[in-house]
Amino acid sequence: MTTADLSLSELRYRRLFEAARDGILLVDPETRQIIDVNPFLVEFLGYAYEEFIGKELFEIGLLKDEAANQAAFRELQADGYIRYDDLPLQTKDGRRVDVEFVSNIYQEGDQRVIQCNVRDITARKKTECALRAAKEQLSRHAAELEATVQLRTTELRLSNTQLETFVYSIAHDLRAPLRTMQGFSQLLVQDHAADLNEQGKDYANFIDTAAQTMDRLLTDLLAFSHVSQQKIELAAVELEAVVKSALAGCETEILESQARVKAISPWPAVRAHATTLRQVLVNLIGNAVKFVSGKTPRVRLYAEELPGGIVRIWVEDNGIGVPAEFQERIFQVFQRLHPTGYAGTGIGLAIVQKGVERMGGRAGVESAPGGGSRFWVELPKAAPS
């Protein structure tokens, strides 16, 4: 470097030194005394320039005691570098400030010099403190909210349990007089046939039918209430086993209707509740073999894997079909499209939808009148174990 370059470099450095908005100290590594300090630090700490020069760091409140001072210098000598992220300092007029303190040893010609950079982090610390306080308050609020939610959930669960118990006890109590109506109306017909003419027998049979209908309504209502309220834990379920079990559960209806039912592999595993899923399938298969007119019922069951980890279970039949305008309504409670033609309480599909909903899925139908129906149930695919 030429003298001119050196002067230029010196000038640049000096400008940085003077103008910096961080404190800079130069310290003699041998004497440990401050040999230069920049205007920022002078202003920041409130001491005059002369009060810095010749002092050791601890004398201006940096690195409080001698022991710490010596230890710091030893580290500096050894590593050439020392850093304190958070050092308390006191200004001349007693104010407490916090600084980030970094020190390096440089070779300057044949001598070494220590340069210390001092950054005021007081404001930053205050902000951090405020942030922490805000965070804590947020946490507290969140915890309170969480506690409230828990309380409400418990209350809700309790009231749901109460609801189920309520529905159950009402249904239970209503079924008792039904047994009486049904039983004695039939005993009338059976034991007193001689005293009854045809009309008398008919009347008695009407009572019998009505009582049995109401009893079925109540049992279905109980089943619906149970599916709605019971605690459901989802787990990986092997579809093949559940399908087989559901088919076994429909054995009577299948035999009576002479239906041809085919379950087609492959069957992936889904995330569901086995008992509920079985009930859902029983209801769908039962419907498939029931709502048929003038032909042998043919039912196909299979699974389709859709993108996004969804499995769609199809139950296809060759039955009477469902007109488009009723395809949503049939899933509602006690909705029957054909009250005269086909037996049932109109709750089977309501149970299907409720059960599937509680397992986090969806149900629906594709159909045209006379062209059969394709009922479907969507459930998440089970995560690979």
Place this chain on the structure above:
Amino acid sequence: MIQDPIVLLVDDSENDVVLMRIVFERAGFVQPLQRAFDGNEAIAYLRGDGRYGDRAQFPLPTVMLLDLNMPRKNGFEVLEWIRRQPALERLHVYVLTASSRPEDIERAYHLGANSYLVKPGNLDGLQDMAQCLCAWLKLSQFAPLEIAGEGLESARRAVA
């Protein structure tokens, strides 16, 4: 050796009892069904308290058909009491109730019921059940109960 098993029906519903008696008779059951109309009566019957001391009229049962939902003392409490009496160890208790709730079934078996039957909702079903029970009772071997009333814990103590 029991020739004709005695059945004690414990049920608070008059109509259900009448129906049961009819279907049992039709099923060829010779011995009349004995009856207690709630839990306290059932225990009194077994202990031979009051009028139940007349064992000619109120013989000790071999089988008890026990309803669950009864006022004052329900079927579960009766079951608990029965299973505390060593002398009643041989008594068959078949729960006969309208409830098909899994928790009721579990609790009944936990308390020592020998069987759990759900009341059918119609006469035909009831008739079938009676026939089945009668055939079962004919098939089963029973050991007679041999107890004196005082050998059994008092009903009042059972409440505590």
